Amino acid sequence: MHAKEPQVQLPDHIVPRRVVIIGGGFAGLFAARTLRRSPVAVTLVDRRAHHLFQPLLYQCASGILSEGQIAQPLRAVLRRHHNVRCLLAEAAGVDADNRVVLAVTPDGGTLSLPYDDLVVAVGVRQSYFGHQEFAARAPGMKTLEDALEVRRRIYRAFEMAETCADPREQQAWLTFALVGGGPTGVELAGQIHEIARRTLDREFRTIDSSQARVLLFEGGDSVLTAFGPTLARRAERTLRGLGVEVHLRTLVTDVDDEGLTVREQGRTTRFEARTVLWTAGVEAPPFAHALARATGAAQDHAGRLLVQPDLTLPGYPQIRVVGDLMALDGLPGMAEVAMQSGAYAGRVIRHGVEGRAERARPFRYRDFGSAAYISRGRAAVRAGPVRVSGVTGWLVWLLIHIVFLTGFRSRLGALASWFLVFATGARRERAFTGEGERGHGAPPAGAGDRAGRDQPTADRAH
Amino acid sequence: MHAKEPQVQLPDHIVPRRVVIIGGGFAGLFAARTLRRSPVAVTLVDRRAHHLFQPLLYQCASGILSEGQIAQPLRAVLRRHHNVRCLLAEAAGVDADNRVVLAVTPDGGTLSLPYDDLVVAVGVRQSYFGHQEFAARAPGMKTLEDALEVRRRIYRAFEMAETCADPREQQAWLTFALVGGGPTGVELAGQIHEIARRTLDREFRTIDSSQARVLLFEGGDSVLTAFGPTLARRAERTLRGLGVEVHLRTLVTDVDDEGLTVREQGRTTRFEARTVLWTAGVEAPPFAHALARATGAAQDHAGRLLVQPDLTLPGYPQIRVVGDLMALDGLPGMAEVAMQSGAYAGRVIRHGVEGRAERARPFRYRDFGSAAYISRGRAAVRAGPVRVSGVTGWLVWLLIHIVFLTGFRSRLGALASWFLVFATGARRERAFTGEGERGHGAPPAGAGDRAGRDQPTADRAH
Numbered sequence: 001m002h003a004k005e006p007q008v009q010l011p012d013h014i015v016p017r018r019v020v021i022i023g024g025g026f027a028g029l030f031a032a033r034t035l036r037r038s039p040v041a042v043t044l045v046d047r048r049a050h051h052l053f054q055p056l057l058y059q060c061a062s063g064i065l066s067e068g069q070i071a072q073p074l075r076a077v078l079r080r081h082h083n084v085r086c087l088l089a090e091a092a093g094v095d096a097d098n099r100v101v102l103a104v105t106p107d108g109g110t111l112s113l114p115y116d117d118l119v120v121a122v123g124v125r126q127s128y129f130g131h132q133e134f135a136a137r138a139p140g141m142k143t144l145e146d147a148l149e150v151r152r153r154i155y156r157a158f159e160m161a162e163t164c165a166d167p168r169e170q171q172a173w174l175t176f177a178l179v180g181g182g183p184t185g186v187e188l189a190g191q192i193h194e195i196a197r198r199t200l201d202r203e204f205r206t207i208d209s210s211q212a213r214v215l216l217f218e219g220g221d222s223v224l225t226a227f228g229p230t231l232a233r234r235a236e237r238t239l240r241g242l243g244v245e246v247h248l249r250t251l252v253t254d255v256d257d258e259g260l261t262v263r264e265q266g267r268t269t270r271f272e273a274r275t276v277l278w279t280a281g282v283e284a285p286p287f288a289h290a291l292a293r294a295t296g297a298a299q300d301h302a303g304r305l306l307v308q309p310d311l312t313l314p315g316y317p318q319i320r321v322v323g324d325l326m327a328l329d330g331l332p333g334m335a336e337v338a339m340q341s342g343a344y345a346g347r348v349i350r351h352g353v354e355g356r357a358e359r360a361r362p363f364r365y366r367d368f369g370s371a372a373y374i375s376r377g378r379a380a381v382r383a384g385p386v387r388v389s390g391v392t393g394w395l396v397w398l399l400i401h402i403v404f405l406t407g408f409r410s411r412l413g414a415l416a417s418w419f420l421v422f423a424t425g426a427r428r429e430r431a432f433t434g435e436g437e438r439g440h441g442a443p444p445a446g447a448g449d450r451a452g453r454d455q456p457t458a459d460r461a462h
Numbered sequence: 463m464h465a466k467e468p469q470v471q472l473p474d475h476i477v478p479r480r481v482v483i484i485g486g487g488f489a490g491l492f493a494a495r496t497l498r499r500s501p502v503a504v505t506l507v508d509r510r511a512h513h514l515f516q517p518l519l520y521q522c523a524s525g526i527l528s529e530g531q532i533a534q535p536l537r538a539v540l541r542r543h544h545n546v547r548c549l550l551a552e553a554a555g556v557d558a559d560n561r562v563v564l565a566v567t568p569d570g571g572t573l574s575l576p577y578d579d580l581v582v583a584v585g586v587r588q589s590y591f592g593h594q595e596f597a598a599r600a601p602g603m604k605t606l607e608d609a610l611e612v613r614r615r616i617y618r619a620f621e622m623a624e625t626c627a628d629p630r631e632q633q634a635w636l637t638f639a640l641v642g643g644g645p646t647g648v649e650l651a652g653q654i655h656e657i658a659r660r661t662l663d664r665e666f667r668t669i670d671s672s673q674a675r676v677l678l679f680e681g682g683d684s685v686l687t688a689f690g691p692t693l694a695r696r697a698e699r700t701l702r703g704l705g706v707e708v709h710l711r712t713l714v715t716d717v718d719d720e721g722l723t724v725r726e727q728g729r730t731t732r733f734e735a736r737t738v739l740w741t742a743g744v745e746a747p748p749f750a751h752a753l754a755r756a757t758g759a760a761q762d763h764a765g766r767l768l769v770q771p772d773l774t775l776p777g778y779p780q781i782r783v784v785g786d787l788m789a790l791d792g793l794p795g796m797a798e799v800a801m802q803s804g805a806y807a808g809r810v811i812r813h814g815v816e817g818r819a820e821r822a823r824p825f826r827y828r829d830f831g832s833a834a835y836i837s838r839g840r841a842a843v844r845a846g847p848v849r850v851s852g853v854t855g856w857l858v859w860l861l862i863h864i865v866f867l868t869g870f871r872s873r874l875g876a877l878a879s880w881f882l883v884f885a886t887g888a889r890r891e892r893a894f895t896g897e898g899e900r901g902h903g904a905p906p907a908g909a910g911d912r913a914g915r916d917q918p919t920a921d922r923a924h
Contacts, residue, residue, distance in 0.1 A: 049621055050893045066528030068891035073617075075665040076892070085667040088621035105625050106618065106896075145895045155535075156568065159511055159550035163567050203537040205547040413890075428875075429530035430538070431512045433607045434568075 016041040020101050020113050022091045023121030024051050024074040026335050027323025027342035031119045032084050034346025047090035055335050061150040062191035063427035064417050093290040117318050119345050124324045127283035134255040138276040141184050152432035157275045161207045174212045177273040179252050180280030181218025183372040189216045189244045190375040199427050214244045219251050231380045234389045238374050300327045309362030320345045371397040478503040482563050482575050484553045485583030486513050486536040488797050489785025489804035493581045494546050496808025500815050509552035517797050523612040524653035525889035526879050555752040579780050579811045586786040589745035596717040600738040603646050614894035619737045623669045636674045637735040641714050642742030643680025645834040651678045651706045652837040661889050676706045681713050693842045696851045700836050762789045771824030782807045833859040
């Protein structure tokens, strides 16, 4: 393409090093930031125009935050990075020998992006462990689209319960199943509990929203396993205290239109739950497989790419994989790992350009801890040897998120939103749209496929 | 359905009068509010769970306001109206003789809603004057889904321009066509102008966003016809001063994938514009036709129902049509008309219950004026004989909207959002999602249908 290259101040005879970053999440963004003052020409490619603050995605799903509060346009965030150009396109493949990335624009056009250094930061997508058919029934929580779909399902479930004649179906609509006991599953469970008991209090005439059941299914021995056994136990106690039904060592074997089937302690049980949300696994996206094929790189069981200690692919020192897609020493797919690995990649590239290309130190992750919000006044925070939970944990959680949210305005706005929810339970971002419907009356997907359902046709209340 | 009836305090032998209100827009909401203390059992049915503040829909589309700021859940707004129950369902038809409304829930279940009084407040939908095929190419601006689609198209157009190799296609992506010169079209034109010149300033490396062309096509003799000739002329001057290309007495004859064709002064011209937005006409939704068939009511050219002076349908004194769908004395489809007609219907029903059922006074609309926002510091406001424009108009416009927005919190939030935009041009709600895509990688609709487009395959910048 004849697109203008980013502006870089160099003597005319020097050609700036081209860095292509695929992915504008934490890893890609921090790589770009670290290269800010380097004499390199950076191209950041993402199939979405925004940077997503994933740690708070569950709050967009639960109606506390709007999309704009957790997703900022990449080109706005990088506006003053004059050596970065942002392109809306999806990376399709890599010609690793000729050092070219092939990308596709939303309307099907193709772009060729040559590089001297490539930073692969595409992240991972929700995994259904081979059961792709579950995806339509049980939305994940990795993207903005996911969050809006989850929001729609949560609030719509209460609406559906309100119009139900059959008590059993009504209860099924008031039953929410979360698959996966990591931070996202735990946070969502807490949110649905608060929505049912506080936000929707006294809004319904037929149902009692507080009768909602929240089921949390986890295949391992504990929730929040990554937080260590002490916090995991406290979190489980908190959840059970809220009334969340926690099922550990439980595998989900099927998800259908009306509920899900699980295997727990060798026994198979079916639960009727019209809303099933899936946060149980992640896997590499198609681009990762294309990259592995092009470079011969090895992948782990989830498709993540195994990298050298300096985050490069074996045999391809110009290609680094960072963030969630990177498989190194069992590092978890967390925001903090993504930030640090992305910044590391940027630093190494910068040193290379500055002539400090001595053998790069290996990447070393500094674990500053993790935080998960369970419920109002209760969170779990782990920082080094420090473990805090309860109200203290909640305050620390608040502080951490305020600091890390991008932009002062976002922080102020999010703080205001949180305060409102804490004080009143009101969630301001509850509006949900019809599935894919526009104002001209195209029927929503799914309407009519339950026609003739068992409903009395006359209201005989009088 | 055996759903519990709303709670009404009456002696046991008295059965509360059942009022069914179809539609939770301004008309339906004001009808419900007016019935607050009446001994009636109100059922409010809407196919969406939210009340939409349509006058500010264009600000959601332009990325200033989030969905939650202009759409509040109906059952939250009516939480303290203990005689109202809200049901998420779409009215499909009416058995006018047996006085029953038939409605369909989102999953295809059916509801029968008997009534003693029926208030039809379903509104209208965007009309393409018989050219339904334009709808997919040119989104309207009547619903929340529309606004999000418009937002997606506006911001994505600039992204597409940035990756274009062909200068002509690039310019086509930077060309925005608005069909319809009423308040919504004018407001959107002004918003796109501001986005191009202020919001996106310096965010792009290839394109200059301020080179965007905004075309406004109007079939009549002036924009903002309903505001009278003085304000219409001023608004036109303002628009042209901003660089908006205003085409009056122009009819759009075709909309295709790459642009639109118009007939102006007997001459046919084609404009290449990848973003076409349609606000040119409205028409009755299918339910209106079903109602007309059931009652023999007459409809105007747009399908609106002709009502008696007391807003009832001839021969059916229990059925009132209010708001945009009502055809009476040429009253326009505006928020103020909807509010007043809805309140009138509620009042008449209340008087009937209170035994004051003497011949109802006819509905008389009190025209307090209209306001339209054109651009930063410029709006047009008409109130009785008063005509204000420019900065004064803008301040009055601001005041009116603050007063009418539902809820103090909304006003404060919207005020903060507007102040931010006014001061900095920053629009906080720019995040747009892929069309119907979720995080598991289902391809967005439309990808690939332009594969093999004329793009150089090698970046030869060096």
